[in-house]
Amino acid sequence: MARGWTRRWLDWLESRTGYRALVHAALEERIRGGASPAYVFGSVLTFILLNQIVTGILLAAYYAPSATTAWASVAYIQDQVWLGWFVRGMHSAGASMMVLTLLLHLVQVTVYGAYRAPREVNWLTGLLLAAVVMAFALTGYLLPWDQKGYWATQVATTLLGATPLVGRTLQTLVQGGPVYGNLTLTHFFALHVFVLPATLILLLVVHIALFRRHGVTPKWGRSDEELERTADTFWPRQLFYDLVAMGVMLAFMVAWVIKTHGAELGAPADPASAFDARPEWYFLPLYQLLKYFPGALEVVAALGAPLIAGGVLVALPFLDRAATTHPRARRLPLALVLGGLAGATGLGLMAKVEDARNETYQKNVQAAHQEAQRARALALQGVLPQGGTAVYLNDPLEGGRLLFKEHCAGCHRLGPLGPVADKDVRGPDLTRFASRSWLEAFLRDPNSPAFFGRTRVKGMKPVQATEEELRALVEWAYSLSDPPDVDRSLAARGRQLFEEKDCDLCHELDGQTEGEGPMLPGLATRGWLVRLLKEPASPLFFGDKSEMPSFANKLTERELEQVAAFVAAQRDAK
């Protein structure tokens, strides 16, 4: 049997390491008064920590901390890496569950009186652990470099900067400069993945060692004799309780992450934007508190409230002089902790309620959500090396505008773009190109300086027609780019007039025959524009009189598409 082989191998390992004593010591821990579901919180916290370590390492395998890469790499994890949304979601949900379980742990310890002598130091290391967890939450929130992380974290560093005497220096050091940038991210990253984990694990080792030294604090009202009689070992019953609690926690997290498709990722951080930032739920009470302290008092509240809360918690074991752990004998400590928690919960709920009633905020949230969707959809094409908000250049209208500015605005005017001096204009004005108003003005006077007047392409005569006929011709020309709001009958009349007015002598409609004037099928559509950009001097367009250069080899297909999309969008521009 394989068991024999395994046993031999384990015996060998035992003789070389003595590991069985270690396992024994871990599992055979004596629990006075027996196992209890009330003791599961510490183990659940350790389990969530394990989840944070695993998912954190996974995230680090795809994340790049710099102002130019942070957002793009997180968007890549969230939307492109296999199950990236799940891994990131588990890390984020784990953070929330960590804080929640920490609070439950705190309540259990308080209610059972486990902070009392001789466990004061253990209680203090627990408080330090809680502080480290909050520092984790704060530093992790910034790392995606999205709008909410960027703006919400500004509040924290600004408050830090308002600390008396050393504030400004501290803030500069933490940020790595007077404002947020690359160093802020590398600093926060170093804290989040090296300093804080090392601190946490060190404190946790002490915390668990002290716990093992003093053992559990059983529920009040049981005699020493009874506790001894019902004593049990950690394995298997307590471990089983712990595992069930972990399983419930894990199932809840997985369900939550699948339901929400992981953690939200906002639009890339944009220092120029206005953003209505809110912290994560566990900082909401503090956020709400700040609303009541105007002006200079705000700093007092922001730094004072956590200091007072922390001070009370630190002092708790020393305040509690009761003879027993019975809650009735410990009204003050219980009132302080539970009252404080209730107050914080109340403040947090108030913040939620106020936001729910605040229409402006709700609108901002909606707008931010849409902006995030747009940015993330554009990020699927890859983000330019500038990173962050450069993702918007993937939008053909935005990218096309920049390309137009660079390659076309030397000759063509378009809205605010183009040559300032009239003499530098060497092509038609493309403001609202192919809209009804543009077409009408063009047909009335094609050789005006706003159209072909400054070019060698002059041959088209102003259309001689009644106002009604002109409207019909405009409608027909307008219909060529297939807009949604065409007056079909008017356009059909225009099509008739096109031949009656002999326009067809120069303008071909089959897209093949070479005529004097440019081909009209698909006029001003993206495809038509791309062809024109590639071969303006083709007989299908302006022929050899054209002074416009070919962009076939100057721009890539993608760039040509973007310029065309930008110009085509002029039709519907306001």
Place this chain on the structure above:
Amino acid sequence: MMQRRTLLKRLAGLLMGAMGAVLATPAVLYLLDPLRRLRGKQPGVPALPVARLDQLPDLDRGEAPLRQSVVARDVRDAWTRFPEVRQGSVWVYRRGDQVFCLSTVCPHAGCSVDYDEQQRRFVCPCHRSTFSLDGKRQDGPSPRDMDSLEVQVRQGQVFCRYQRFRLATASKEAI
């Protein structure tokens, strides 16, 4: 009592296994993502523009070859899209009607091959390998001819498929 303990142990083992699987499965798939991305993608070599045909020097008329850098456009690297990435350099020229595009990388040790206008031949400055105007090996340690690249001419534009080849081997193997 014993039975109950055994049941607890079994259940505990089952729970641990299940939780481990829930955490480990997505983790493994997540780490395999680069492999998934590779699948179904033919790593073809794109033809990149290097010069205009009418700019090409004709070596048969005594002109010197053109040294051009080959620039790839819109290169994806995970989340980043680089508008331009320099791939390497080529010697590009004509001899009569034939268009040549030779990698500047010396097949011997990877130095950059120069053109010697006096001698009218290609010379590697590192170990003095020399090559004819067609890139054929003449003297020196180079184990093979200069690496020629596939050329296309479209609408007056010369394109070449830039590749790198294994160094110091007699045969030309793309890498």
